[in-house]
Amino acid sequence: MPPPRFPAALERQFQEAYYTRIAATLRFTAPVMALLILVNLAVSGRAFALYGLALLTPQLLFWASIFGLTRLRGFGRVWQPVAVALSCLVAALVLGALDSLVTREAAAGHRAGLADPVISPQRIFLLLQFVVFLVSLAMLRLQFRWAALLSGVVVTIGVWAFMSGQPPAEEFSLAVRFGFLPWLLLVFVLLLSALTEEHLAREAFLANHLLDEERNDEKRRREKTEEMLRVLARAIGGIVHDLGNPLTSVQTGAQTLMMLLDGGGAERETLRKFTEIIWNGGEMLNHLRLSLMEQTRVLEGKPIPVELRPVSLRHIVETGTRYQKPKFTAGRSISVMDDDRQLLADEMKMATVFMNLIGNALKYSDGDARVEWQEHAGEGSGVGRSLLIAVLDHGRQGKGITREQASKLFTAFGRLDIHSRIEGTGLGLLSVQRIVDAHGGEAFIQGHCDGTPGSPPFSTGQGAYPMLVRDRYRTAFVVRLPLPPEP
The missing domain is CATH 3.30.565.10 (Histidine kinase-like ATPase, C-terminal domain)
Incomplete structure (x- = not known):
């Protein structure tokens, strides 16, 4: 079962992160795979003149293309479909050419009077080359959906190349059924590997994303708290300043009133005036107190x-x-x-x-x-x-x-x-x-x-x-x- 996809915006982030990680691997893998292709030909025991052009050229061009494309800006958005398309083309060229070559070699052996085995050595060689080719494509590190599509196409081409030109004998059919079991097992292992890798990549990405979100939330909360503290600090300063005017009025009025009373002979209207100053100052203090209480209730949600x-x-x-x-x-x-x-x-x-x-x-x-x-x-x-x-x-x-x-x-x-x-x-x-x-x-x-x-x-x-x-x-x-x- 393919891994579940993220919501669209998060999925784009995952794909970008996945390609960023894979691109460096592909740039390293491409020259290594080209070297392994040459080693495979060297130890295969086949004449280079017969098989070199069919095996070497398409695969070397494929890995050279992968290496070059990873250097292009914007390739990350289409790298998987492009890799699948190029792989299918190379599979058709390599396995199709091998089928033609091994068929001619088998025919030459038949004309020379050699006995026909159930599966000719040429077919076994083709099978081995198919296995090597399939394993090399696993180095692309495609996600499961694309890996499944690529495996299906390559296996179809491989079966066609393997079956082409063979007699429909029952013995051959039995041998083919047993011969294909390793193929199917290999495909299953490769797909399981792709599925597991994608699952792990998605889980790691999601964990990092949630961690980043938590860190960002914590940062926002910290910044909001710091801003609230700055606002409260300014508010406290403002409140202290606000208290200054009415307190000054109360103190000045009270001090003047005491001086008038001590001196004696103060007019009633003058006393009333300074009493009003004290009263108004007290009223303003009371309003400021009430305003502060209401704002406190707001903060507490009361x-x-x-x-x-x-x-x-x-x-x-x-x-x-x-x-x-x-x-x-x-x-x-x-x-x-x-x-x-x-x-x-x-x-x-x-x-x-x-x-x-x-x-x-x-x-x-x-x-x-x-x-x-x-x-x-x-x-x-x-x-x-x-x-x-x-x-x-x-x-x-x-x-x-x-x-x-x-x-x-x-x-x-x-x-x-x-x-x-x-x-x-x-x-x-x-x-x-x-x-x-x-x-x-x-x-x-x-x-x-x-x-x-x-x-x-x-x-x-x-x-x-x-x-x-x-x-x-x-x-x-x-x-x-x-x-x-x-x-």
Whole structure:
């Protein structure tokens, strides 16, 4: 039974590897076989003039061709069918010519009055030459399918050459049957050898392939782990930096407040102002703590609990806007719609969502950012009445996120190469998605396929939502939240 073949791509790799290994063997075997042919003729006891041309020339040309062809680029793709075709041609030339020569020699002996043996010495010589030729072809190291095809053709030619010109006597037939047994045994041994060699070659190749795959997987895992550690290191640095602003506000406000209290005579409004500074700093610290907790839950795969309460959307968005880093908000504005809507949401967690989305709009784009929302009736989208809230940005140099780039976001450590030098954990958008999912909503991206308005629009949303990217904006990070039932 022939060895099972690999899938197409892997089979091509195996064939290339097999030929690479065999080519060097063939280049060594070809001159050695040519030398053995000459030795065989020398010890055969036959006149060189009679048999030399028939045996020597085709086989020497065959091995010279094999030696030369292995030097050609691209021969590896066709080496087995070419080797089989050349071998069959040489078999026909050698065995056909030998049949003609030994028949004439036998006829000459008959005319000289010699007794006819059951199988003439000439036929025995032909049989021996056939065996030698068949063994020499085994040096090609063909795979089983091609070796079986070649053996079948060569045996057919050999039987025809052996039987040609012989009388149909029963004694001869009996002798032929016993004479062919070594042939059949030899063919069986050669095919079994080819089958075993191919099985071993395939098993070795598969083992090496699996080992390489395992090594590559390990390398990829190591590289991914190293990248995650680098991201986490940057994230820790960013978190430490983020904590600095609110801590400074708290410390400065508290220190000033104590000075005012110690000095006495502080106005109530002044005290209230510094108390608000301390309060806002504490609120920002709390939001940062919550954001870090949500990202930790995302890494651990834990569900995100939410406490749904009536809350003002505008208040949530303004909270997310207020707690942005000064270095990203300097000289830029974040505009918010004048309208307001009531939602059932976890206020702290949704504020974290818009802290992330507005922060991304500021970090990864130039120009201003805007937050808009509109009601969606749910027709054709498979969802109920909901609110679509979009954080819009201009992209960088007039180019927004492309469809291909959008597919890499909302995944763990899913950061674009162009953003690799900007601080971030790579978990913000994934935590946004998990929080929105916990509210029964959806987070997705809208934009243009190549990032510019000249290309078709795209949306990663699951439903048929209206496009919210318009005017000068290039990308929209959209949050869909269900609206409470109308009274």
